[in-house]
Amino acid sequence: MYSKHTELFGILGYPLGHTLSPWIHNTLFQLSGYDGVYLVFENEKWKEIGLRPIIDLGVKGVSVTIPFKEWAYGQANTVCDASKTMGASNTLLFRDGIHAVNTDGTGAVLAISKSNPDLLDPKKEKQILVLGSGGSAKGIVYEIAETLKNNARDKKIQRKIKLLARNEFTSKEIQTALGNPDWITITSKKECLEEVDQYDLIIHTTPVGMKGYGGEPLLDSKFFTKKHTLFDIVYNPLETDLVKEAKKKKAEIIPGYHMLLYQGIRQFELFTNVTVKPKWIQKVESLLLKQLKSRN
Structure with missing residues (x-):
C-alpha cells in the first residue's frame, strides 16, 4: 500500500x-x-x-x-x-x-571478507588482480586499498594490487587517484600468465559475461588454478562463462550477487x-x- x-x-x-x-x-x-x-x-x-x-x-x-x-x-x-x-x-x-x-567498494570488501579474510591481509605476499578500470573497478580498488592500509599496523603493505584493463589511461587514473603507491601497478596479460602463482584473488569488474553484453574476457581458463579465488561481480547469469571455466580448474568462487x-x-x-x-x-x-x- x-x-x-x-x-x-x-x-x-x-x-x-x-x-x-x-x-x-x-x-x-x-x-x-x-x-x-x-x-x-x-x-x-x-x-x-x-x-x-x-x-x-x-x-x-x-x-x-x-x-x-x-x-x-x-x-x-x-x-x-x-x-x-x-x-x-x-x-x-x-x-x-x-x-x-x-558503496561498490564497501559491498565488494564485505563479500571478500566474509568469504576469506586472508585475501585482504596486507602482510601476505600475494597479489590481487583487478580486471577492468571502469566505475566499478574504481570503487572496489579504493575500498580494498583503504582496507589494506587500515589493516597494516606498521603501514608496510606486502600485498600488491595489479590492474589489467584494455584502457590503460583509466588504469593510470586509478593509480594517480590513490597517490601512486608502489603496491598498485598496471600489468599485461602476458605478465599475468607469467605470474599465475603470485595471485590468490582475481576480481572481474567489467560487464563482459553479463546478459546482453558480448565481448571476450581479459583472461581465459588457462589462467586459473585451485589456488585462486575468483570474484566476478557480474551476477546475472548466476555463473558467467569465466566463473564456469575457473570452477573447472577448482578455483574458489565468490558469487557476484x-x-x-x-x-x-x-x-x-x-x-x-x-x-x-x-x-x-x-x-x-x-x-x-x-x-x-x-x-x-
Missing part, C-alpha cells in the same frame, strides 16, 4: 532489464516497515536529460549503475571520500542538494537511516538467489 507519505527511491541506468536492486530495496522496505518504494528509471540518455525530472518527482535517492557512475559523481554538490578519490559514484541522495556516495547484496544494504541504510538486521540480510539473500536461479 502506498500513500502520499510514501518516499520514492530507484535505480538509474541503462540497460536495466537485468536489475535485481528493486528486490533488495522493496524487500527491505517491507521487512523494516519503512514507508518507501524503489522504482526503475531506465534511459540511455540520462546525461542529456539530467536529474531535474527525478528530483521534481520527489525522489529521495537513487542507485546508479552502468554507464553513469562517473557522470553521477559530477552531478553532486557534496561527495564521500571514495567518490572524490575515484571520480565515480553509485548512489545519489537528494537532501539539501545532491550528495554522492560510492554478494557484492550486489552488501552494497545494496549500505545504500538502503543511507536512503533511510535504518540499520539492517542480520535476519533481514538472510531473507533478502535467499530471495535474490531464488530470483537469479529462476532467470538462468
Whole structure:
C-alpha cells in the first residue's frame, strides 16, 4: 500500500532489464516497515536529460549503475571520500542538494571478507588482480586499498594490487587517484600468465559475461588454478562463462550477487537511516538467489 507519505527511491541506468536492486530495496522496505518504494528509471540518455525530472518527482535517492557512475559523481554538490578519490559514484541522495556516495567498494570488501579474510591481509605476499578500470573497478580498488592500509599496523603493505584493463589511461587514473603507491601497478596479460602463482584473488569488474553484453574476457581458463579465488561481480547469469571455466580448474568462487547484496544494504541504510538486521540480510539473500536461479 502506498500513500502520499510514501518516499520514492530507484535505480538509474541503462540497460536495466537485468536489475535485481528493486528486490533488495522493496524487500527491505517491507521487512523494516519503512514507508518507501524503489522504482526503475531506465534511459540511455540520462546525461542529456539530467536529474531535474527525478528530483521534481520527489525522489529521495537513487542507485546508479552502468554507464553513469562517473557522470553521477559530477552531478553532486557534496561527495564521500571514495567518490572524490575515484571520480565515480553509485548512489545519489537528494537532501539539501545532491550528495554522492560510492558503496561498490564497501559491498565488494564485505563479500571478500566474509568469504576469506586472508585475501585482504596486507602482510601476505600475494597479489590481487583487478580486471577492468571502469566505475566499478574504481570503487572496489579504493575500498580494498583503504582496507589494506587500515589493516597494516606498521603501514608496510606486502600485498600488491595489479590492474589489467584494455584502457590503460583509466588504469593510470586509478593509480594517480590513490597517490601512486608502489603496491598498485598496471600489468599485461602476458605478465599475468607469467605470474599465475603470485595471485590468490582475481576480481572481474567489467560487464563482459553479463546478459546482453558480448565481448571476450581479459583472461581465459588457462589462467586459473585451485589456488585462486575468483570474484566476478557480474551476477546475472548466476555463473558467467569465466566463473564456469575457473570452477573447472577448482578455483574458489565468490558469487557476484554478494557484492550486489552488501552494497545494496549500505545504500538502503543511507536512503533511510535504518540499520539492517542480520535476519533481514538472510531473507533478502535467499530471495535474490531464488530470483537469479529462476532467470538462468
